[in-house]
Amino acid sequence: MTIISKKVELIELFYDLIFVYAISRLTSIISEPVNGGIAPFSLFAYIITSFVILQAWLYFTNYVNRYGQWKWYEYVIAIINMIAVIYMANTISSTWNNYFVFNVSMLIMLFTVVFLYSVHAIKEKSLKGAAGNSITILLVVCSIYIISTLSILFGHMDVVIWLNVLAILTGAFLPFFLKGKFDKSIINFPHLIERFELLTIITFGEAVVGITHFFNVNNFDFVPILVFLIVIGMFGSYVLQIHYLVDHHREERSLRLMFSHYFIVISINLVTVAFELIHSGEINYWIPSLMVIISLIVFYLSIMANKEYYYDGLELRKKDIALMVLISLIGSIAILLSVGSIYGFLIGALIITLANFGVLLNKYQKFNDN
Template sequence: MSLFLWLLWTHQTVFTNRFGELSPKDVAFTIVNIFLLIFLSNSFYPDFNKTFVPFMTCMSLLYFSISLQYLLHIPQTQSKGDKMTCMTSGLVTLIVAVLSIIGLLTPATYRFVPGNIGLFIAAVGWIPFRKYLVESPVNMMHLVERYALLTIIVFGELLVGIASIFNITKFDYLYIFQFMILIGLFLTYWAVTEFYINHRHRTVGFKLSYAHLIINIALGGVNAAIVFSSSDKINRLFEVHFMYGSILLFFIGLWLNTSYFHNHYKNIRLIFVSLIIIITGYILSLLFARYDDVLIISSAVVNSTIALMYYTNKRKSTRAGIASHHH
């Protein structure tokens, strides 16, 4: 369900990024989509079979809405690249909408199959048409801003997760370190999106989109790992693997965007040193797995150290950039 919603959000964002205007048509589509999303958010149950019909109904309507936005925009396009982008994206989203409807009509045993095929097409349907999309590049600054917004919402979910384990009557020093895990990741993410990425870069934006899917899944993992850390029900070694696996996944998501960085920030040494810090924290946590506190403290130190590195590197690189510019 998260994947479906994330892809839906991406398809709508990419349309708005390339062709969105403040026209009555676009505003009307936005209002209808928000109405459907309110309905959709009320249909979530832990049991997916109970959720399936309202979820897939809303999905098909929302994808149909995006498809219609693309197809209605075709007459207004100027360049061949824009026209082909509208046609291919309209077609991809229409196929996903149709597959969602087929899923609703399929017998219960197989009804997940059309939905999953739709999910796959929603994820990779653009790739074969890349050559047309290159002629219709995204507005990089807007795209980074949209994904940053989504990621900040996910960080908000992490705060909610941490709040659920903080005990207001009995203060524990570990709360500070649990909070530091989150802050370290947030500061690194902020530094990369705000300073490292070149907002004037001409691109299709695929890498940025898929990297953010990895980042958001990783943050969900970190959230669960922090919440698990205050429970005795989970195997200690699993906790260590899960926490560090999620942290590593988060940084892999960030590093995938390196090709979008300003030239003076494309620093492989930074990735290499960050990896060594993560591996060191991981080994220490494994060695002292029977002590609860070590995992939380080491994760907090790892994330804070990497965040500090990114900020000091930013200052150095900015100075070097200014010096070479004057030179």
């Protein structure tokens, strides 16, 4: 079956930029150490809010992928959605206390997508298809955010974060229970994977901005070069795995692609945060060391989860997995054995990123040779 790629419109790229701004704002929650550490709640809030933002991005992206034709009302809805994202992003800070605006912004974003699906359902004259299924899921999620917002108004702030967690889990797992008459042929896999690639590449761009503090024009050393090589190693690994080894022209429900990219984007940002914490000079080195190790492991597990989309005849063998695990273990041990040493920290991270990049590059070259 021939899969025709759907063109990614320029307005979609602009939309992605708005969301990357929101994601970049998240670093303000944990990038400033307090007494040499990070408050556990701040890290928890960071991860939860990351999922909220990425889920909101995915709701609109899924609609565009399935039904979007960029008619005039879709442009209007996209603009309203983006304005709400900016308001939502500007509520995020280390002293985050404006949950009301955050929740209202989320509700606006969600209801705009409900409106778009409703227009399509009216055209189909049915709520039994994928559009009706999406409307049901989104309205359930909206209901939870409404309850969360009412909790703010009535002074029950202690339950707000947990209601938002429930909204995330509902949006993530309800599709497994409310499947409806879902026709996976409505999903344009080439378009969807290109959207995820673009969002991830822009996130890498934010990572580069985050490490520019290391590049001191008045005091040259090798630290900024090593930091940059770590980011390049991650970027190269992502491109090889997702862009070159994955077969884009296929018919898939693509749930694995969606969920893995949540963790890919979050892990890239956490590596950036770890570098910023080290640069601050006010952090216990164990914190960024463990953050980098966990983030890199999550990053490589997440990109490798997409091996199910490989081209026919291409597979990840047990010895490839064993080698990547060994590389990650050696790099992690190097980081832990040199806590307090910036060069030891960076060399350990380089072992993980560049060596895993080498494994994927070797697989790509062998596949091309065949």
